[in-house]
Amino acid sequence: xxxxxxxxxxxxxxPNVAVDEFSLAVGKGEFISxxxxxxxxxxxxxxxxxxxxxxxxxxxxLEGRDLLAVHPARRGLGIVFQSYALFPHMTTAxxxxxxxxxxxxxxxxxxxxxxxxxxxxxxxxxxxxxxxRMSGGxxxxxxxxRALVIRPSVLLLDEPLSNLDAxxxxxxxxxxxxxxxxxxxxxxxxxxxxxxxxxxxxxxxVMNKGRIEQIGTPQATYERPASAFVAQFLGKTNEFGAxxxxxxxxxxxxxxxxxxxxxxxxxxxxxxxxxxxRIDFGGSGLAGRIVSRIFQGNHWLFQCETECGPAIVIRxxxxxxxxxxxxxxxxxWRIEDMSLRAAGGTR
Amino acid sequence: xxxxxxTAPATTSTAVPTSGxxxxxxxxxxxxxxFIGGVVIPLVMTIMLSFHDWGQYKGIEQVFILKNWxxxxxxxxxxxxxxxxxxxxxxxxxxxxxxxxxxxYILNRMSGPWKSFFLLVILGPLLISVVARTxxxxxxxxxxxxxxxxxxxxxxxITSPVRFMFTETGMVVALAHAMxxxxxxxxWTTLQRVDPQIENAAxxxxxxxxxxxxxxxxxxxMPGVLSGAIIVFSLSASAFATPAIIGGRRLxxxxxxxxxxxxxTLNWPLxxxxxxxxxxxxxxxVVGSNALxxxxxxxxxx
Numbered sequence: 001x002x003x004x005x006x007x008x009x010x011x012x013x014x015p016n017v018a019v020d021e022f023s024l025a026v027g028k029g030e031f032i033s034x035x036x037x038x039x040x041x042x043x044x045x046x047x048x049x050x051x052x053x054x055x056x057x058x059x060x061x062l063e064g065r066d067l068l069a070v071h072p073a074r075r076g077l078g079i080v081f082q083s084y085a086l087f088p089h090m091t092t093a094x095x096x097x098x099x100x101x102x103x104x105x106x107x108x109x110x111x112x113x114x115x116x117x118x119x120x121x122x123x124x125x126x127x128x129x130x131x132x133r134m135s136g137g138x139x140x141x142x143x144x145x146r147a148l149v150i151r152p153s154v155l156l157l158d159e160p161l162s163n164l165d166a167x168x169x170x171x172x173x174x175x176x177x178x179x180x181x182x183x184x185x186x187x188x189x190x191x192x193x194x195x196x197x198x199x200x201x202x203x204x205x206v207m208n209k210g211r212i213e214q215i216g217t218p219q220a221t222y223e224r225p226a227s228a229f230v231a232q233f234l235g236k237t238n239e240f241g242a243x244x245x246x247x248x249x250x251x252x253x254x255x256x257x258x259x260x261x262x263x264x265x266x267x268x269x270x271x272x273x274x275x276x277x278r279i280d281f282g283g284s285g286l287a288g289r290i291v292s293r294i295f296q297g298n299h300w301l302f303q304c305e306t307e308c309g310p311a312i313v314i315r316x317x318x319x320x321x322x323x324x325x326x327x328x329x330x331x332x333w334r335i336e337d338m339s340l341r342a343a344g345g346t347r
Numbered sequence: 348x349x350x351x352x353x354t355a356p357a358t359t360s361t362a363v364p365t366s367g368x369x370x371x372x373x374x375x376x377x378x379x380x381x382f383i384g385g386v387v388i389p390l391v392m393t394i395m396l397s398f399h400d401w402g403q404y405k406g407i408e409q410v411f412i413l414k415n416w417x418x419x420x421x422x423x424x425x426x427x428x429x430x431x432x433x434x435x436x437x438x439x440x441x442x443x444x445x446x447x448x449x450x451x452y453i454l455n456r457m458s459g460p461w462k463s464f465f466l467l468v469i470l471g472p473l474l475i476s477v478v479a480r481t482x483x484x485x486x487x488x489x490x491x492x493x494x495x496x497x498x499x500x501x502x503x504x505i506t507s508p509v510r511f512m513f514t515e516t517g518m519v520v521a522l523a524h525a526m527x528x529x530x531x532x533x534x535w536t537t538l539q540r541v542d543p544q545i546e547n548a549a550x551x552x553x554x555x556x557x558x559x560x561x562x563x564x565x566x567x568x569m570p571g572v573l574s575g576a577i578i579v580f581s582l583s584a585s586a587f588a589t590p591a592i593i594g595g596r597r598l599x600x601x602x603x604x605x606x607x608x609x610x611x612t613l614n615w616p617l618x619x620x621x622x623x624x625x626x627x628x629x630x631x632x633v634v635g636s637n638a639l640x641x642x643x644x645x646x647x648x649x
Contacts, residue, residue: 052547073550085548089566102553150552 003028003186004049004067004154009058011044011210018044020210022058026154029184031177033197036207037233042190045207046156049188051075062153073102078152078185082159084143086131092118092142093127099150117149118142120179137168144176148183155180157189161196173199194234198222206230224339231273231339238279240272240286240308241343253340256307258286260335269343276301277314278337281323285332286311290325306331397620407615415620425604425621432601432625435518436584442523443579444572447530452564454531455538469531472524477588484521484593485512513595521593522583529582530575537571538564573640581629601625 002025011019019041026032034042047053049060051072060067067075087095093114100110118124121141131139140160147155161169161176177200180187191197197204198218206213206221206229214226225231228239242255244267251262255272277299288306300322302313311331315322323329397415400408419425454465472480487495488511496508511517541564549563587602594600599607601621608618 050547050551052550072547073553073555075551076553077551079548079551081544081548083542083544085542085544087545087549087563087567098549098554099552102558146552 002026003063004188005059005061006045006049007059007061009045009048009055009060011041011048011053012056017210019048019055022212024205024212024215026186026188029186031180031187031189031200031202033189033191033201033204034207035191035194035197035204035233036213037192039209040207041210042192042205042207043158044210046158046188046190049154050077050079050156076150076153078147078150078155080140080143080147080155080157080160082162084131084139084160084163086139086142086146088131090130091127092123092129092131092134095131095142096146096149099146103150113149114145117145120148121145122175136164137172140164140172144179148179148185152185155185155187157187159190159192162191162193169196176200198234204234206233208233225273228271228273228341236276236312236314238274238276238311240274240306240311242270242272242308242340244268244270253335256286257284257330258332263340266340266342270340271343272338272340274333274338276312279311279313279331279333281313281315281329282332283330285330288329288331290323290327290329293322293325304329304331393619394623396616397623399616401614401616415617416624418617419620419624428599428601428604429624429628431515431598432584433628435515435522435590435600436580438519439522439526439583440576440580442519443526443530444576446523447527447575448534448565448568448572450527451531451534451538451568452560455535470528473528477525478592480525481521481589481592484517484524488512488517512593513597515594515598517593518590518598518600521589522586525586525589526579526583529578530572533575533578534568534571537568541567570640570644573636577633577636581633584629585625 004024004026006022006024009019009022010017022041022045024032034045036042044053048055049067051067051070055068062070062075087098090098096114096117097110100113105113114127115124118126121144123138123141123145126134126138126142129138131142134142140163143160157176161172164172173196189197189200201218203215204218204221205215208229214221214230216224216226221230222234225234225237231237231239240255242253244253244262245251246262246267251267253260253262253270253272286306286308288304288311291303291305291310293303294301295317297317299317300315302315302323304311304313313331396407398411398413400410400412400414402408450469454462454469457465475483485493487493488509490496490512491508493508493511496505499505500508511520545563545567546559549559554563585602586600587606590598590600591603591606594603602625605618605621605625608614608621612618
């Protein structure tokens with residue numbers, strides 16, 4: 001049973017198409033990420049759900065009711081903004097309490113709920129602080145408490161972690177996920193950070209140029225990218241031009257000196273895409289040479305020049321000896337670790 | 348204006364005269380000389396002048412008496428003049444605030460070329476000479492021949508011409524018109540520092556547009572409104588040309604009064620006393636309200 005439905009939603013700004021044919025059904029309690037580069041329409045979509053922008057066409061339904069007919073102030077959605085947008089002239093408690101005041105919640109209940117919300121985000125005792133006297137991470141928590149205290153049917157997060165430093169961001173990710181799980185609030189996160197999207201979400205909506213490229217679980221989108229864009233945007237990937245030769249016997253898939261039995265149904269030039277961590281250095285396979293190797297603690301990052309162009313390989317630092325720079329190597333991978341598509345096409 | 352907006356704490360440095368501070372003094376010297384020669388010395392001379400005696404036939408006598416000050420304090424003529432000046436300044440300030448704040452808010456929400464165009468319109472009064480601008484009002488409302496009066500009367504909206512010239516109403520309206528840019532600019536500056544997402548945040552929490560303006564936007568731009576008010580008030584209270592033309596000889600304000608004492612009566616000491624009193628009153632009001640604002644908003648707007 002989906003709580004929020006977007007039905008072929010589109011938004012034009014003059015001749016520019018910001019979002020096109022966006023359809024999505026969000027399940028109750030689900031954590032969804034809109035992932036894409038800047039200008040892909042993810043924030044525009046979020047703003048249409050929030051009501052700050054009106055879609056050019058399409059419909060948005062919340063719990064079966066037409067959301068577009070509802071004024072933004074009455075939609076009952078919790079929103080955390082990229083800039084946090086805290087009210088600087090109000091204390092933490094007044095900030096969190098604002099949404100409850102607007103709902104005419106009694107003073108006693110208000111105080112109670114504000115205290116609970118602040119405790120939930122780990123800010124108990126900060127009630128009388130002004131936002132400008134708090135760190136970015138704390139402001140972020142206040143913004144989250146302010147959005148959650150009104151018990152929103154859907155929580156919208158607009159790049160909420162992008163202004164935090166790397167370490168704090170990781171901590172907040174874990175905390176955010178925990179809070180979301182505990183409350184069971186349906187959540188939509190807009191982000192351009194693939195790691196963030198993958199570690200937080202139940203499902204990822206990968207967007208590019210206003211269109212949905214793929215919807216799926218983090219693992220599915222990573223393992224089986226539906227398009228070249230998704231493959232390149234989610235993690236790193238290697239692409240090699242290859243050929244399916246049916247004149248050989250048995251019919252083979254050939255990339256340089258690497259070959260494998262041809263899959264059924266396809267022939268002619270194709271593009272192979274393989275994740276760098278799935279490539280092994282072996283005795284046979286694609287011939288190449290190590291251009292550089294970089295030690296990154298738990299893994300090694302190799303840049304290779306192969307017969308089919310440049311490639312990157314990631315090897316676990318498992319104590320085995322690794323090839324040196326300049327060394328000739330052979331790159332091999334299992335056939336189930338690669339994905340294949342007809343050459344030339346973008347999909 | 349900057350005194351209110353930039354309340355950043357001054358960096359406290361231990362006063363050890365190093366080559367750096369000596370260079371700073373040297374660099375500040377020309378401006379300092381100009382300030383001392385152009386402001387401090389004439390001001391001290393004016394203050395001293397206000398204690399001198401003056402007679403119709405004897406002219407200025409360099410003695411130290413309180414005659415002029417006593418005269419200002421005791422004669423209701425002068426008291427009325429000061430009250431009128433401050434009444435006009437307060438009303439002009441209120442009008443600029445009431446019209447200027449929404450004006451700045453709307454201006455801030457405009458986009459691109461419209462914003463530049465209307466900014467120019469708002470700055471208009473500053474680009475035109477005070478005299479030309481004030482005479483413009485006279486052309487519009489001056490008695491039976493004023494354009495606006497003629498129009499309104501021919502339309503049958505009014506039976507007798509709107510009295511504008513030589514009235515306090517006229518003075519307030521003309522002053523408010525002249526001062527509007529200062530208010531709009533002061534408010535606009537603080538509005539630009541307001542997070543553009545903040546209105547959306549308030550709306551998403553269930554606030555209507557009136558609540559958003561009253562509880563979210565206004566409190567945040569209050570420092571701008573108040574600093575604008577200080578500028579408008581002090582400029583209105585010391586304005587000369589507008590009250591002189593619109594108010595004429597009958598409705599004098601402190602600035603025109605001081606002018607008359609200096610140039611018509613030739614009673615320089617009395618004129619000096621009036622001018623000094625206006626200055627002191629203005630400084631007290633401005634510094635006082637500035638301190639009040641700083642204390643009120645210190646916590647929130649660091």
